[in-house]
Amino acid sequence: MTIKALLSNMTLKEKVGQLNQRLYGWHVYQKKNGEISLTDAFKEEVARWGSIGLIYGVFRADPWSGKNQTTGLTKEEALTVSRMIQNYIKEHTRLGIPVFLSEECPHGHQGLDSTTTPANISSGASWNPELYQQVQELVAREIREKGAHLGLISTLDIARDPRWGRTEECFSEDPYLAAQFTLAALAGLQGGDTRAVDSNHVLAVLKHFAAQGSGMGGHNSGPVNIGERELREIHLPPMRAAVAAGAELCMAAYNDIDGIPCHGNARLLSSILREEFGFKGAVMADGCALDRLVELSGSPAATAAWALESGVDISLWDNVFPYLEEAVLQGLLSEETLDRAVLRVLRLKEKMGLFEDAAPAVEPVSDMQKRTLVTKLAEESVVLIKNKHRQLPLADTAVESIAVIGPNSHLIYNQLGDYTPFKHVGRCVTVLQGLQARLAGTPVQIYHAPGTAVTTHLENGLEEALAAASKAEHLILVLGGSSARDFDTDFDANGAAISGSSEMTSGENIDLADIRLPNVQVELVKKLAQLGKKMTGILIQGRPHSLCEIEPYLDSLLIAGYPGEFGGDAIASIVFGDANPSGKLAMSIPRSSGQLPVYYNYRDIAFKKDYFDLAGEAAYPFGFGLSYTDFEMTNVSVKDPLPTRAQLQAGQKIVIQGEIANIGGRKGAEVIQLYVKSNQRNVITRVKELKGFVKVPLNAGETTCFKLTLGASELREYDANMTETIMSEFTAIVETTNNRCELPLVIDGENSR
Known part of the structure; x- marks a missing residue:
């Protein structure tokens, strides 16, 4: 049966079911005493619609989902559950249309037994989209071998204000560089065949369309007050390039553009995206975003009609698209418009081969191959911005001892970023562990003390850091921020942190008014500087922080972003010269929050660029990065x-x-x-x-x-x-x-x- 014939055989309710993605996927199954079963909540949803289009995050495992190594799904269990879901739908619905399983993969799949790669803030600094594409091919394989089909990945956001907590999800402040990495993500996840997606790849859901990186004051989902020229020159190029390369799915952005919410913006989602750019795929709503439009439209049914007519095809968790049936029956929406959206979803399922085998067996990639590629990307993402008297690289034959100090020296989740699953910590490498492994078998002594937490003092922390530093010849300070969620984090219905733990300084909804490093870290650097020893700073962070308070005390300085689960190996290789830093800044580093915005590609109008009390240019500009050679x-x-x-x-x-x-x-x-x-x-x-x-x-x-x-x-x-x-x-x-x-x-x- 063709998909058009299938559509003609569907009831209105079954059609609406194909456009709904209401379930939080971790509620679909339960795991008790090693036994896995499908929940009543899942079965009730199937019965309600007789058809389910998509389920989000069945395999997600993090503090928000509450799924961990005990309650979550291993990759083998994930494939089993995927097949259980498909079989249940096949046996308990009239038409047996398979369901899409969608998963987050901003820097690796957010599920158990997945590889956490460098975050976008790091990958963009590699200026190597070809290598990034190879890493994304591994990510696609890991998602597919668990039985999922869609990979949600942030590629479209342009980092125009580092106060924004989601800056870590951006490749760059520049649209061309971001577009090249968007194309690499698309090719890596979907493969090179635009006609079909094979069993080793997934459909990429590119996020977020559009202009989310220009929120007022760096606020997440804040108002975006830009004109048509800024929209087209800065924010649309990544998606335009992706459409030309075969993009099939994107996610609308929470923000408005000049007063029109993206989820209700027909000019953006239909006139520009479909008619002008030629997009043939489907647009997914962001989590609960359609619920926010109800206040404007007055009713869920009216909102459902507004969003669908504007160009949104697929919902996410909202209580709006369930009213599509009512919208049609009330005459607010034509069934022909509804049919177009349903046909897009069915066509993508056909393209993925779901009607033949929704959960095929996949040949896995070796752990060694994953580690090699991901470590290489982390190495190429490190940016050397200061190297006084060519102090780096260190030589293990010339330095007798080092002290590894700082809040990010030995906390693995601090170097992974937001949207990170629970990890098998023993398979990951912190900076301290990377240095220990690199120096094993050499006479170099290593001393360690964290000194402080990211934002707060540790009891006796400063004293212990000074004691460790006093024994060492060279000090390596691992500083920066953290996007690590924990069970103290309060979450909104869409998974964004309402309030993080005291140590969470980046991530969704963790926006900062002041981008200086926390005072405890500045104090630590100044105290250690009094010892008069050579000091190397390594910044593990989810945004460009102002470094003016610590830079004068450091002899060398490396920017590592969030380097992923093997980041410690990569950083150790850079510090000791096994790899030469080749990263370049993909985001300008400001001197102060008061300078913002400080992106390089501003309009060349005559104005006084310096402030009365501060220079106007960035401390370190876009594209800058030193090397150990010339x-x-x-x-x-x-x-x-x-x-x-x-x-x-x-x-x-x-x-x-x-x-x-x-x-x-x-x-x-x-x-x-x-x-x-x-x-x-x-x-x-x-x-x-x-x-x-x-x-x-x-x-x-x-x-x-x-x-x-x-x-x-x-x-x-x-x-x-x-x-x-x-x-x-x-x-x-x-x-x-x-x-x-x-x-x-x-x-x-x-x-x-």
């Missing part, structure tokens, strides 16, 4: 002849080429960054905009050629009337951390120069 860029030029505007529109590209040399004594990798500065006459354009990059590994003394291209999509801009056009006159800017070359270019209809 690079030199030479012979940068544009390949002749330049294509004309018509040739660019037909697919030709401008080619910019040059040479990059490793003139230092160590193997390393440099990121060559290509920006453009438009010289459009009637619009104030941005200072510069990233439009290309390439990461080039080089042995010591090696020179190689590089090539970067600019096509019509990279040169897209909007004129004074918001008509899309191609830049006519612009400057191409090729940069590394220590090199810069500007190339003025003109593109016309007949000739270019």
